[in-house]
Amino acid sequence: METMMKKWLFVSLLTLPLAANANPIELRAAGSLKNAMTDIVSAYQQVGTQKVHADFGPSGLLRKRIENGDKVGVFASANMKHPLALQAEGKGGSVVMFARNQMCALAQPSVNINSEGVLAAMLDPNVRLGTSTPKADPSGDYAWKIFAKADHLQAGATAKLEAKALQLTGGENSAKAPKGRNTYGWVMENKRADLFLTYCTNAVLAQKEVKDLQVVQMPAPLAVGANYGLIVLDDAQADAWKLAMFILSEPGQTILADYGFDAPLKP
Numbered sequence: 531m532e533t534m535m536k537k538w539l540f541v542s543l544l545t546l547p548l549a550a551n552a553n554p555i556e557l558r559a560a561g562s563l564k565n566a567m568t569d570i571v572s573a574y575q576q577v578g579t580q581k582v583h584a585d586f587g588p589s590g591l592l593r594k595r596i597e598n599g600d601k602v603g604v605f606a607s608a609n610m611k612h613p614l615a616l617q618a619e620g621k622g623g624s625v626v627m628f629a630r631n632q633m634c635a636l637a638q639p640s641v642n643i644n645s646e647g648v649l650a651a652m653l654d655p656n657v658r659l660g661t662s663t664p665k666a667d668p669s670g671d672y673a674w675k676i677f678a679k680a681d682h683l684q685a686g687a688t689a690k691l692e693a694k695a696l697q698l699t700g701g702e703n704s705a706k707a708p709k710g711r712n713t714y715g716w717v718m719e720n721k722r723a724d725l726f727l728t729y730c731t732n733a734v735l736a737q738k739e740v741k742d743l744q745v746v747q748m749p750a751p752l753a754v755g756a757n758y759g760l761i762v763l764d765d766a767q768a769d770a771w772k773l774a775m776f777i778l779s780e781p782g783q784t785i786l787a788d789y790g791f792d793a794p795l796k797p
Contacts, residue, residue: 554583555770556601558592560608560758561700561713562631562669562729566789567606567777573785574776580769588667588700596621596763603770606760606777608729609668613761622761628778629758630792633672634730636714636737637744641724645749649683651725652691659691660698660723667700668756673727675754683751698722715739729756731790758791 559567564586571582585592593612596602597619606628607613613625635651637643643651652659664670673695680687698704699713707716714728715736728736733745748754762774776782783793 553767554581555767555773556603557582557584557606557773558596558600558602558604559584559586559606560589560592560668561586562608562732563606563629563758565735566731566786566791569785569789570777570782571773573781574773578769578772578776580772582773588663588669590666590668591700591702601765602763603766604760604762604774604777606758607668608756608758609671610757610759611668611671613759616761616763620764622763625759625761626778627757627794628760628783629786630794631756631758631790632730633669633676633727633748633754633756634733635744635746635748636718636726636728636733637746638718638721638724639742639744641744643725643744643746645747648746648749648752649680649687652680653684653687655694657724658722659695660717660726661695662700662728663697663704666702669728669732670697670700672729672754672756676727676748676752679752679754696723698726712736712739715743718743734790 571584575582589607589609589612596605596616605613610627616622617625635648641651641657651657661673662670664674677688677691680691698717707713712735714726714732717723718726718736719740737743737745760774760777762770778795780797783796787793787796
């Protein structure tokens with residue numbers, strides 16, 4: 531996989547357009563990438579001449595905006611599905627997996643939980659289970675993958691989890707956290723859920739804001755990984771390609787690793 535990505539990078543560099551454009555590079559990226567990608571953009575603008583306008587949100591909603599005509603240069607999704615769909619629609623070229631993440635459980639201090647007891651806590655009728663919104667936000671889709679695995683451990687668990695899950699974030703009508711706040715820290719601080727399934731990187735950031743939250747790794751039978759996909763859209767200017775190359779370069783991959791992502795192209 532990593533050899534293929536390096537080949538993609540080499541071929542892309544060979545075909546990199548040479549003409550520049552005065553307009554800002556339009557970057558759309560998954561909300562879980564906001565902190566890391568903001569630092570990547572800052573680092574890129576120290577070596578590049580083109581300004582970058584970044585907008586972050588649930589990947590499914592960003593894809594819908596692109597399909598509806600949003601002019602975007604680079605799209606960084608929290609899954610491979612959405613950029614591959616845009617590629618299939620003829621809106622972009624090759625898709626590369628540029629980062630990996632894992633799902634974790636974020637729990638209130640009152641919840642009695644450890645890695646081995648995650649399923650029991652999720653199924654507890656007294657525990658309010660929060661997720662993001664499937665289809666709109668890949669984090670919700672990954673939560674549903676965890677639910678699907680639960681039946682292998684306890685018959686009927688999948689249906690129970692799907693029925694009780696509160697889809698609190700990532701949807702078009704989801705309540706938004708105040709500017710500057712971590713969405714999941716804000717949700718948990720306001721006691722909207724007792725247990726929330728989200729990316730491990732998001733859970734760590736939430737815990738930095740709300741110190742007494744618990745971050746619990748999923749046990750091996752329920753573990754779900756997230757592969758993040760990058761695509762440059764067909765009508766992107768030359769500098770959009772340069773930004774994409776920077777994200778895949780050692781400096782970009784190092785920043786992703788610093789925020790807890792698995793950066794597959796990092797030397």
